[in-house]
Amino acid sequence: MSEIVLPNCLSPEVINKLSFQRGEPLWLSEKRNQALEIFDSLNLPESKYTKVKGFKLEVLDPFLQGNPEKVLFDIEKLGIFIVQANTSSRYKVSQKYSDKVILMPLSEALNKHADLVRERIFTKFKYDQNKFTSLHLALLNSGVFVYVSDGVEIDEPIYIVNEVQSENAGIFSHNLIIIGENSRVTIVEENHCCLGDEYAVVTNISEIFGGEGSNINFVSINNLGYGIYNYVERIFIPEKDAKINFVGNWLGGKITISKHLALLDNPGAELRDVQIAFANNIQQFDLTSYAQHLSPYTKSNVVMRGVAKDKARIVFYGLVDIEKDARDSDSFLSEHGMLLNPGARVNAIPSLQIKNANVKAGHGATVGQIDEEQIFYLMTRGLSENEARKTITEGFLLPAFDEIRIDFIRERIQEMLQQKWDML
Amino acid sequence: MPTLEVRDLYVSVDGKEILKGLNFAINKGEIHALMGPNGSGKSTLAYTIMGHPKYKIESGDILFEGKSIIEMKPDERAKLGLFLAFQYPVEVPGVTLFNFLWKAIQANNLDSTSPRVSKLPKSVIDYKRELIDRVKNLNMSEIFIYRPIGVGFSGGEKKRMEILQMAMLKPTIAFLDEPDSGLDIDSLKTVADVVNSIRSQDLGIVVITHYQRILNYIKPDFVHIMLDGRIVKSGGPEIVEKLEQEGYAWIRETTAESAD
Numbered sequence: 181m182s183e184i185v186l187p188n189c190l191s192p193e194v195i196n197k198l199s200f201q202r203g204e205p206l207w208l209s210e211k212r213n214q215a216l217e218i219f220d221s222l223n224l225p226e227s228k229y230t231k232v233k234g235f236k237l238e239v240l241d242p243f244l245q246g247n248p249e250k251v252l253f254d255i256e257k258l259g260i261f262i263v264q265a266n267t268s269s270r271y272k273v274s275q276k277y278s279d280k281v282i283l284m285p286l287s288e289a290l291n292k293h294a295d296l297v298r299e300r301i302f303t304k305f306k307y308d309q310n311k312f313t314s315l316h317l318a319l320l321n322s323g324v325f326v327y328v329s330d331g332v333e334i335d336e337p338i339y340i341v342n343e344v345q346s347e348n349a350g351i352f353s354h355n356l357i358i359i360g361e362n363s364r365v366t367i368v369e370e371n372h373c374c375l376g377d378e379y380a381v382v383t384n385i386s387e388i389f390g391g392e393g394s395n396i397n398f399v400s401i402n403n404l405g406y407g408i409y410n411y412v413e414r415i416f417i418p419e420k421d422a423k424i425n426f427v428g429n430w431l432g433g434k435i436t437i438s439k440h441l442a443l444l445d446n447p448g449a450e451l452r453d454v455q456i457a458f459a460n461n462i463q464q465f466d467l468t469s470y471a472q473h474l475s476p477y478t479k480s481n482v483v484m485r486g487v488a489k490d491k492a493r494i495v496f497y498g499l500v501d502i503e504k505d506a507r508d509s510d511s512f513l514s515e516h517g518m519l520l521n522p523g524a525r526v527n528a529i530p531s532l533q534i535k536n537a538n539v540k541a542g543h544g545a546t547v548g549q550i551d552e553e554q555i556f557y558l559m560t561r562g563l564s565e566n567e568a569r570k571t572i573t574e575g576f577l578l579p580a581f582d583e584i585r586i587d588f589i590r591e592r593i594q595e596m597l598q599q600k601w602d603m604l
Numbered sequence: 605m606p607t608l609e610v611r612d613l614y615v616s617v618d619g620k621e622i623l624k625g626l627n628f629a630i631n632k633g634e635i636h637a638l639m640g641p642n643g644s645g646k647s648t649l650a651y652t653i654m655g656h657p658k659y660k661i662e663s664g665d666i667l668f669e670g671k672s673i674i675e676m677k678p679d680e681r682a683k684l685g686l687f688l689a690f691q692y693p694v695e696v697p698g699v700t701l702f703n704f705l706w707k708a709i710q711a712n713n714l715d716s717t718s719p720r721v722s723k724l725p726k727s728v729i730d731y732k733r734e735l736i737d738r739v740k741n742l743n744m745s746e747i748f749i750y751r752p753i754g755v756g757f758s759g760g761e762k763k764r765m766e767i768l769q770m771a772m773l774k775p776t777i778a779f780l781d782e783p784d785s786g787l788d789i790d791s792l793k794t795v796a797d798v799v800n801s802i803r804s805q806d807l808g809i810v811v812i813t814h815y816q817r818i819l820n821y822i823k824p825d826f827v828h829i830m831l832d833g834r835i836v837k838s839g840g841p842e843i844v845e846k847l848e849q850e851g852y853a854w855i856r857e858t859t860a861e862s863a864d
Binding site: 551552553554556557558559560561562563564565567568571572574575576577578579 | 654655656657677678679681682683687688690693694696697698699704705707708709711712752769773
């Protein structure tokens with residue numbers, strides 16, 4: 181047997197300690213060890229456009245506690261929320277919703293709702309894809325469980341705040357979200373950070389099950405610090421006639437690699453995936469949205485828009501597969517990039533594989549420099565060049581958030597975009 | 605001292621000389637028509653006065669109230685009170701006319717020393733009230749102001765959008781670059797009515813046009829004919845009639861004679 185040299189943070193002892201501290205069932209501990217065993221044989225999730233440079237495993241600490249009382253966000257006004265600070269958490273489900281909604285840390289749910297969790301967790305997630313996916317499972321130390329019963333409509337958002345509070349934190353969050361039949365919910369996930377550009381590694385992987393006829397709005401806000409390596413996966417599994425409507429912004433992080441996978445395996449299942457990225461400095465965003473149409477009458481609509489400044493890089497991979505059995509399916513993919521200076525780059529890479537002739541499938545992709553004539557026009561009305569550029573950039577990005585119906589969330593996103601611009 | 609004066613201006617675009625020694629002056633309260641065939645440099649003059657970065661001044665000067673503005677950026681010139689109603693306004697997706705114009709007015713309001721700024725709305729409520737009022741005068745639907753700038757507008761709607769902005773920003777000297785092209789007669793009258801309604805001693809207007817048609821509705825005090833990058837003839841409204849009867853050939857002949 182060859183000897184595998186693993187850094188201290190990734191040893192069987194560390195894993196046992198994590199498992200023990202979290203009071204986990206044995207099956208999970210076994211899975212962690214399986215993930216650990218293959219770590220060395222896997223590659224980093226790199227591509228032609230994205231290299232993961234400067235990733236250091238040795239310094240990561242997966243045990244770091246945080247203070248969930250002290251987050252950069254006033255959350256007390258909300259009825260349903262969970263705050264995760266490093267690996268610590270606190271949560272609230274107001275009385276009004278306590279018989280309809282379960283929201284708690286995954287570690288707690290593994291015991292309190294063992295069957296519900298066991299039945300679905302890791303069924304669609306594959307830990308053997310790359311070093312980050314195996315690390316994610318081996319060092320799992322965060323994440324939430326959301327369960328909404330059948331026929332529940334909630335006006336308030338289910339709010340998840342994840343905050344990185346320490347340098348060298350290794351935060352490996354797995355979220356299991358199960359929404360019952362015909363239920364309607366909005367989930368908001370905010371990922372941010374009270375660091376500057378200190379190093380930390382975050383994985384955030386969600387399995388999202390939408391019950392038959394359900395309607396899920398999922399808003400994700402990403403405002404991590406500029407030293408953070410961020411690996412994200414979201415797997416959307418809508419049942420028959422279930423609709424999932426994702427809207428996300430990407431603002432923070434040093435390197436972000438994100439993969440969305442929609443398994444449209446039931447008639448009437450639908451995903452709308454809207455992702456907005458605004459990158460500056462040497463930030464990298466490598467974003468994939470992959471819609472698999474496996475059944476008839478499925479629908480996907482993917483919108484990816486990015487603005488890059490300085491030496492930033494954004495890559496959009498929009499993948500649509502329409503399988504033989506997926507007749508009468510409908511998909512549209514659009515990827516658009518705007519560059520604020522010649523050194524920045526956006527690559528928009530659409531790929532469609534269509535194996536049934538009886539479908540609708542469209543796509544559009546453009547990348548170009550910000551329009552000088554638009555800048556001139558706005559300036560002739562009195563806007564400074566900076567204001568003009570900002571206005572055009574906001575016009576390019578912000579309309580994507582118009583469909584968020586909860587005002588304070590939409591305004592929060594707009595505010596963050598403006599803050600980022602003003603920081604430049 | 606004229607409000608705006610252009611002195612012996614030579615301008616090139618992408619290395620090609622377009623304006624070749626142009627002289628021009630206008631005072632507040634006057635309406636000038638600038639006529640000439642396609643390619644004579646009318647739009648180039650307007651773009652150069654607004655400071656478009658592609659239009660390079662080779663020599664000459666542009667003075668606003670006696671001070672050279674050629675080193676100023678377009679927004680600084682706008683704040684002085686210069687305005688251009690574009691012949692082909694751009695589209696800016698995602699930016700509503702309502703939001704944009706308020707930003708522009710706020711930017712103009714920053715310069716509180718200028719007398720024209722005192723006439724601009726100071727609160728968003730006053731702004732909205734005035735804007736809706738002016739939209740109605742232009743026979744436009746109120747929903748226009750909540751649509752992205754120019755996106756999906758017809759040619760005529762774009763022209764009105766420009767006139768609307770002029771009315772709101774209350775410039776001192778405004779260039780209207782072919783405000784008539786592509787307009788049917790009713791739209792033309794509406795645009796002309798609004799321009800006439802904001803005529804005042806504080807506003808000088810330069811109407812750039814090929815055709816005399818719009819000048820039946822906006823009566824100019826002075827008319828200038830441009831040919832090949834220069835103003836070759838200036839005079840009163842009578843020039844328009846002569847031009848209508850005899851065409852630009854008449855101007856070409858007379859300038860050729862004078863050159864001899």
